[in-house]
Amino acid sequence: MLNRRDLLKSFGMGVVGVSPALFPRWIPKLAFASSTTPARVQTNGGRDVLVNIFLRGGMDGLNTVVPFGEGALYYDKRPTLAIPEPSTKPLTAIDLDGYFGLHPALMPLKDIWDADALTIVHAAGSIDPTRSHFDAMEYMERGTPGSKTTPSGWINRHLQSTAWQNDSPFRALGMGAMLQSSLRGAVSTLALKSIAAFHLGGRDDQLEAIQAAIAGVYAIQAPQDLLQREAAQVYAAMGMLNGIDPDAYTPENGAEYPDTDFGNGLKQIAMLIKADLGLEVACVDLGGWDTHEGQGGAEGWHADLLTELGAGLGAFYADLQSWMADVTVVTMSEFGRRLEENASAGTDHGHGNVMFVMGGGARSQLYADWIGLAPDLLDDGDLAVTTDYRDILSEIMLARLGNDKITQVFPDYAPNIRGIFTPRA
Amino acid sequence: MTLSRRTFFKLTGAATISGLVASVPWVGAHPTKAAPNRDALHVLNRATWGATPQDIALIEQIGIGAWLDGQLDWQNIPDPLIDAHLYFYPFLLGTPTEVEAVVAADYGRGEHGFLWSRLYRAANSSRQLYERAVEFWTDHFNIPSPDLLTMKIVDDNTVIRPHALGRFVDLLRASATSPAMLMYLDNAGSYADHPNENYARELMELHTLGVDGGYIEKDVKEVSRILTGWTLNWDAGWPAPYIFNPDLHDWGQKTVLGHVFPEGRGEEEGMELLEFLAAHPSTARFISAKLIRFLVADQPPDALIDSTADVFIRSGGHIPSMLRHIFLSGEFYEHVGTKFRRPTDLLVAMLRALRPGMRLEDSDWLIWELEPLGHTPYRWFPPNGYPHHSMAWINTGALLARWNLAFTMARTDEGWYDGIRFDPDQMCPDATTAGEWVDQAADAILHAPLADSERQWLVDLIGEDMGESRPLDDELRLNRSSTLYGLLMSSPYFQWM
Numbered sequence A: 001m002l003n004r005r006d007l008l009k010s011f012g013m014g015v016v017g018v019s020p021a022l023f024p025r026w027i028p029k030l031a032f033a034s035s036t037t038p039a040r041v042q043t044n045g046g047r048d049v050l051v052n053i054f055l056r057g058g059m060d061g062l063n064t065v066v067p068f069g070e071g072a073l074y075y076d077k078r079p080t081l082a083i084p085e086p087s088t089k090p091l092t093a094i095d096l097d098g099y100f101g102l103h104p105a106l107m108p109l110k111d112i113w114d115a116d117a118l119t120i121v122h123a124a125g126s127i128d129p130t131r132s133h134f135d136a137m138e139y140m141e142r143g144t145p146g147s148k149t150t151p152s153g154w155i156n157r158h159l160q161s162t163a164w165q166n167d168s169p170f171r172a173l174g175m176g177a178m179l180q181s182s183l184r185g186a187v188s189t190l191a192l193k194s195i196a197a198f199h200l201g202g203r204d205d206q207l208e209a210i211q212a213a214i215a216g217v218y219a220i221q222a223p224q225d226l227l228q229r230e231a232a233q234v235y236a237a238m239g240m241l242n243g244i245d246p247d248a249y250t251p252e253n254g255a256e257y258p259d260t261d262f263g264n265g266l267k268q269i270a271m272l273i274k275a276d277l278g279l280e281v282a283c284v285d286l287g288g289w290d291t292h293e294g295q296g297g298a299e300g301w302h303a304d305l306l307t308e309l310g311a312g313l314g315a316f317y318a319d320l321q322s323w324m325a326d327v328t329v330v331t332m333s334e335f336g337r338r339l340e341e342n343a344s345a346g347t348d349h350g351h352g353n354v355m356f357v358m359g360g361g362a363r364s365q366l367y368a369d370w371i372g373l374a375p376d377l378l379d380d381g382d383l384a385v386t387t388d389y390r391d392i393l394s395e396i397m398l399a400r401l402g403n404d405k406i407t408q409v410f411p412d413y414a415p416n417i418r419g420i421f422t423p424r425a
Numbered sequence B: 001m002t003l004s005r006r007t008f009f010k011l012t013g014a015a016t017i018s019g020l021v022a023s024v025p026w027v028g029a030h031p032t033k034a035a036p037n038r039d040a041l042h043v044l045n046r047a048t049w050g051a052t053p054q055d056i057a058l059i060e061q062i063g064i065g066a067w068l069d070g071q072l073d074w075q076n077i078p079d080p081l082i083d084a085h086l087y088f089y090p091f092l093l094g095t096p097t098e099v100e101a102v103v104a105a106d107y108g109r110g111e112h113g114f115l116w117s118r119l120y121r122a123a124n125s126s127r128q129l130y131e132r133a134v135e136f137w138t139d140h141f142n143i144p145s146p147d148l149l150t151m152k153i154v155d156d157n158t159v160i161r162p163h164a165l166g167r168f169v170d171l172l173r174a175s176a177t178s179p180a181m182l183m184y185l186d187n188a189g190s191y192a193d194h195p196n197e198n199y200a201r202e203l204m205e206l207h208t209l210g211v212d213g214g215y216i217e218k219d220v221k222e223v224s225r226i227l228t229g230w231t232l233n234w235d236a237g238w239p240a241p242y243i244f245n246p247d248l249h250d251w252g253q254k255t256v257l258g259h260v261f262p263e264g265r266g267e268e269e270g271m272e273l274l275e276f277l278a279a280h281p282s283t284a285r286f287i288s289a290k291l292i293r294f295l296v297a298d299q300p301p302d303a304l305i306d307s308t309a310d311v312f313i314r315s316g317g318h319i320p321s322m323l324r325h326i327f328l329s330g331e332f333y334e335h336v337g338t339k340f341r342r343p344t345d346l347l348v349a350m351l352r353a354l355r356p357g358m359r360l361e362d363s364d365w366l367i368w369e370l371e372p373l374g375h376t377p378y379r380w381f382p383p384n385g386y387p388h389h390s391m392a393w394i395n396t397g398a399l400l401a402r403w404n405l406a407f408t409m410a411r412t413d414e415g416w417y418d419g420i421r422f423d424p425d426q427m428c429p430d431a432t433t434a435g436e437w438v439d440q441a442a443d444a445i446l447h448a449p450l451a452d453s454e455r456q457w458l459v460d461l462i463g464e465d466m467g468e469s470r471p472l473d474d475e476l477r478l479n480r481s482s483t484l485y486g487l488l489m490s491s492p493y494f495q496w497m
Helices: A004-012 A104-114 A133-142 A154-161 A204-217 A226-242 A261-274 A301-319 A321-326 A389-400 B005-012 B038-047 B053-062 B064-072 B080-087 B096-105 B107-124 B128-140 B146-163 B168-176 B179-184 B198-207 B217-226 B267-278 B281-295 B302-315 B319-327 B343-353 B364-368 B396-414 B434-446 B452-469 B474-490
Strands: A049-056 A118-125 A172-175 A190-192 A281-287 A327-333 A353-359 A365-367 B230-232 B242-244 B254-256 B259-261 B358-360 B420-422
Touching: A049 A133, A049 A261, A104 A118, A104 A301, A118 A389, A133 B146, A154 A172, A154 A281, A154 A389, A172 A261, A190 B396, A204 A226, A204 B452, A204 B474, A226 B396, A261 A281, A261 A301, A281 A301, A301 A321, A301 A327, A301 A353, A321 A327, A321 A353, A327 A389, A353 A389, B038 B053, B038 B064, B038 B128, B038 B319, B053 B064, B064 B128, B064 B319, B080 B107, B096 B107, B096 B146, B107 B128, B107 B146, B107 B343, B107 B358, B107 B364, B128 B146, B128 B281, B128 B319, B146 B168, B146 B179, B168 B198, B168 B267, B179 B230, B198 B217, B217 B254, B217 B267, B254 B267, B259 B267, B281 B302, B281 B319, B302 B319, B343 B396, B396 B420, B396 B474, B434 B452, B434 B474, B452 B474
Parallel strands: A049 A281, A049 A327, A118 A365, A172 A190, A172 A281
Antiparallel strands: A118 A353, A327 A353, B230 B242, B254 B259, B358 B420
């Protein structure tokens, strides 16, 4: 019969974060399945992994997916910022369909477009007119435009309404220190600063003893109450992450992620998808889009952000090549920016914006209920919202995430399903 | 054969939270229950930001009632540490113009001072119950600071702090005329032809009656009409002060909850509305329930809501009377160790627990330790304020972050961070063996004895093969201090108060 001291010692042995008594030795260190592995097991019982990218600050959609076909209605309003029409010259728009073009910094997205896996939605967004960053973000993430007292985020309600038997602590992840509002709610979601940081602190020379002591005092082998169960989850998560060495990870197909919080966040999401840990939803942010002055056109502030966005999405797509049929990436921003540039060579808060959807059931198309940029059709000088962002998210849930409980996710809202995405087989 | 992931998790006992929401959050025996001075400790856990041996001794000497009376008479409590602290941040007490001068010159400095002061005052003020009340009302009348830093600093100083232990109606009136509130909830832009309903709604839903308080949509519209013209005087420059603008006001008749407001009245009808709302029975119940959730239990006992609401009505919304009633009620003493410490509660409790060795000057790093925990001061953006219910704060990532905060705090003895340094040799100076050290550390941090099994974990860790009687020398202290104090502060007992 082991006495307590021996048990304590035994907890200290073995891989840091994994006690032999808790995690049987024969559970293999997690290896990454490569694209050459045949018949990869589908994650989540036949549902896409959702990756939600929030572009914070109000991305300028009109210079991201450029409506050059509007001619003077666009160019006259942006004498210094407008992106030139597609041509053989550098720093001009990348033609998509003869009317719209990508900002030149988004060349990686053109590759995905050519691979028939990129849907672009224009003039999309929240119907609430607020131009306050914080209000607009809260409305959008809570899925209730006009109300910011909704206690849960739309993604958490999606998880609540699809509570299939997924007990993984990695069911829903927010990359970054602060959990995104869309993830907040009754279902436990994990804010992950980084895989490397998800471990217990304390002096290195006593780490194992500390881990054993906390495991003991929280009774994680036989948790009795909510806090103890959460503690057990932490240990389960640490144990699972222990098998992942971010420094040793080599993205496939030569993918190179930008070495930024955004790029590293995407890279870690890719790692976690490949590690088959039960990830259903991951959120990651890219901020800095509030280009009130000195926005730049084909080059500059906005262009640099697009370079990072494009490089990140491009790397993610290349790295997850064979997984992409089971992954849907969707981007959103709290609002777009005004058509007319301001006196500081920038743009102020606007309305209608661009959403990118990549992977899964996304075929290359530019979808928009496009009414054009004629002054009388603008929303107080802004591109009007003609596609409610909830329509896009609802259709993704129906077609790709196996969730038909839309009214639970977006209360008091009847989505207009446009048949943009290909449903899973 | 490999286990499916599902079975793997059943082995570890992990389970989805949705199935656990209904279960009792805490079944352990909180050490406070076993403490000889249980009632005193329980009061201090809830009425201060963390019990200290001095406060425990004081209550033993004069009794809970006298201690409460002393704390409620907050203006007469000398507060030398805070006076010294505020000497370095005079703008926090300044006029709006003085605040704006600092913020406009250096936003970061202004924000740092405001956030740091919140933590420093919580940790070091002698007016502990007052600082708890300030916390409660800051959440209740929530205004996030990033967009409105100058005005929120002024709001803290002119709305929350003067009235936190005063009369509710005075607090409400100050809030309704606070430029920060009028901007935040859009009433500053509300005028007769186009009333803005945002503040009107939250005034009733969040600040007074509560969502079930009996008002209907029509009442929201009528209240928004009453409050048209409550705006800012832009002619006075920035930061603009409150002004009632008669040109923007809707002068017609209104009816709210059956109460008629005759036509032809300006600011006075809004003042009357505030008094009406402040005296309403639904407000009495709503405010009582919130106070009880903050101070007693996540599920406020009905009988205590009833009796506290009664005190509210009879005393004209006198906050100290309500607090006295709650802290001396029978129900209060039935809920020991049942409130989960919010991240700021936890951080400040750690600072107070390590007080004998804690040298705290000014630490920007410490403020931002709250960000991964989701409790950075003044950064809750919806108007309902940071939640008070324990369940809002219990999740996987948060738990790991709390454990790491405990160890990081204890390891500030290593001098990594500017402005904060913990000298562990000042703690438990009389201990001579491992066993004594564990007991004295538990007493210093939890103020109560540990259960045998948990005590044994720590004794084994410190004493190793020699056990209880292992001599406590300088080397052992150097090696094990941060671990011992970190473990106590990351234990389940320290998470609950």
